[in-house]
Every structure is written in C-alpha cells, then in structure tokens.
Amino acid sequence: MGKDTPCMGTAKQRISKLVRRAQLRHVDHVITAGQRTSDYARKLGFSSDQITEGVYAWDEQLFRDVAAGRGTDASVYNPKNTPPGPNSFLFVGRYVPEKGMADLLDAYARYRRTVADPWPLTCCGTGPLAGQLRQAERVQDRGFQAPDAIPAIMRQSEGFIFPSTYEPWGVAFAEAMGAGLPAISTDACGAARDLILHNQNGQIIPPSNPDALLQGMLWLHHHPDRASLGREASHQAQRFTTAKWAERWHKVFTDLLENRSPVSKQ
Structure with a gap:
C-alpha cells in the first residue's frame, strides 16, 4: 500500500x-x-x-543541474561555474488558502518594509487567489509553469518558501531543495521533517504564523553563507x-x- x-x-x-x-x-x-x-x-x-x-520522488536529472550551476552540488562538476541569478524568494504551488498564501503575502509585505534591499517574490501556479498576488508589490505571478520550465526559474532564486497549512508531503519542495535552494517551510508540510535540518539548510516554522515566516525570510536574507545552506539542501534531497x-x-x-x-x- x-x-x-x-x-x-x-x-x-x-x-x-x-x-x-x-x-x-x-x-x-x-x-x-x-x-x-x-x-x-x-x-x-x-x-x-x-x-x-x-x-x-523528484527528478534529479531535471533539477540537479541547477544545483551544479549554483555551485551547491558537490557531486556534479560544472566547468562553466554558472553563477546564480538575482536573489529572489520562490513559491511553487496552487494559489489556494491551504497553501498559506495569505500568510505569505502578509510576511512578505512586512519583510519589504524591514530590509533596505528586499528580494522580489516569484510565484508559479494558478488558483483563485491569483488576483491578490498580482496586487502585491514586487510579487511576480508567473502563472502555471510546465515542469521543464521550473529549473530555469529556480536558477534565478535564492530560497524556497512553503507556507502550507496542510501538505501531505510536497514534491515541489523536494525539487527546490534538490536544486540547492534552502527552504522555509511550515511543519504542516510532511516533507519538512524529512528534508530540513533546522538552521542548516532551511527553517521549519509553525503554520498560520506570518511572524515566524517573516523571521525565516530575514534569516535567509541575512545569512552569511547561503551556498553552504544550498549544498546541505541538495544533499538532504538525495534520498528521494x-x-x-x-x-x-x-x-x-x-x-x-x-x-x-x-x-x-x-
């Protein structure tokens, strides 16, 4: 079964x-x-x-090249040493309440008021809350993206945000960590306990808690060695x-x- x-x-x-x-x-x-x-x-x-x-499982052939390009996957040699794109937070999922969209927009708005150089927030998905995303400042709604388009978007990102209030597991979450992205996830996500080592490759926060989500964003924004977080994220995802x-x-x-x-x- x-x-x-x-x-x-x-x-x-x-x-x-x-x-x-x-x-x-x-x-x-x-x-x-x-x-x-x-x-x-x-x-x-x-x-x-x-x-x-x-x-x-997540498709390592599709996403591992992203980690290699970011220099976070020690198991793959990348002769071009392609640098990552501009710093950005990334969310991939349906735009529905149980994905924690209200908490995400609340925390992100406060994050922007807190730091002098805020990162943009990129969202990929569809759903009834799309209109709220499009009204938020510096939130880019990329809409539905085919799986083979997601790696390029992850290449332009610095961290993955997964604020769900209910999530049996989370394949997109595993893909992001396999691609070398540190993750901020609620403990309502089943994969959080399997993939995140708290403060080593991301953070696990309580669900329905915009304050904790804000602190997670600030932690990642100011972290002095995000490359090491990304390497550990990619390493932890290998089991899946x-x-x-x-x-x-x-x-x-x-x-x-x-x-x-x-x-x-x-």
Whole structure:
C-alpha cells in the first residue's frame, strides 16, 4: 500500500483503524511519504519492518543541474561555474488558502518594509487567489509553469518558501531543495521533517504564523553563507531521487516475493 496521509491525531484517523481493520489485514507492506506518514502507519498497526519511506520522488536529472550551476552540488562538476541569478524568494504551488498564501503575502509585505534591499517574490501556479498576488508589490505571478520550465526559474532564486497549512508531503519542495535552494517551510508540510535540518539548510516554522515566516525570510536574507545552506539542501534531497525511488520499490517487491509463503493447492 502506498500512503501519504500524515499523522494528525484526529478522531477520524483514530476511528479509521477500527473501520478499516479487515482491509488492513491484507496489506503486507506500506510505502509512506515520510516520517509523519510512517507515524500514522504505525498507529494503524503496522510494525516498523512493514514500513518503507519514499512513495514520492523528484527528478534529479531535471533539477540537479541547477544545483551544479549554483555551485551547491558537490557531486556534479560544472566547468562553466554558472553563477546564480538575482536573489529572489520562490513559491511553487496552487494559489489556494491551504497553501498559506495569505500568510505569505502578509510576511512578505512586512519583510519589504524591514530590509533596505528586499528580494522580489516569484510565484508559479494558478488558483483563485491569483488576483491578490498580482496586487502585491514586487510579487511576480508567473502563472502555471510546465515542469521543464521550473529549473530555469529556480536558477534565478535564492530560497524556497512553503507556507502550507496542510501538505501531505510536497514534491515541489523536494525539487527546490534538490536544486540547492534552502527552504522555509511550515511543519504542516510532511516533507519538512524529512528534508530540513533546522538552521542548516532551511527553517521549519509553525503554520498560520506570518511572524515566524517573516523571521525565516530575514534569516535567509541575512545569512552569511547561503551556498553552504544550498549544498546541505541538495544533499538532504538525495534520498528521494527517482533513482532511489526505483531501488526502493524494487527492494520492497523482491523482499515480499521472497518472504511470502507459497499458497497451498486445495
């Protein structure tokens, strides 16, 4: 079974263990999105040896070149040593309330009033809150962008902002960190616990807290060594590449087939 629902401790999740007991007995193994989903799987009765983390992956071939160009991916040699573009914050996702858009615009407006040389904020996505983005000062709405266009935009960015109030995991988040972007994310994002080492490659902040988001922006803006943050971001994302994803699923299937008892003929 593949699963991305994080453990939230709700009554619905507690009841689910009872309602789905008969179905869950037929599940031999669970591949979860990450730590928070694994916590939920254990509450459903699965043991640790029945759980493997990594149901999602990011395309390292598409995004690793960005890290190499920024000089943040030590595993890839880039002879051109292409410098990064202008400093900018980046958000990629749907323009909907659960993505924390109101908090993002609030914090960004205050950030601009706080520093003498504020970075612009680039947003890629679509949704009902697009009009609010277009009205905000120095916020660039790039609209929907195809996956192969995102790396070039990340090359022009210095940090990734993920202010969601609910996010099972966050593939765009993993792509950004794989591309060498430090990230400011709420702990409502499932991938935050898997990818961010607090103050080493980004920051984890509470959801629905524009003050904390502002402080995260200021921390990244004034950080003396953003290149080291980017290197650590890229390093932490390697566990969720497509190559690792394929190895993970292959191992799970192979182990299950080897360990399953033959069905006796009736």
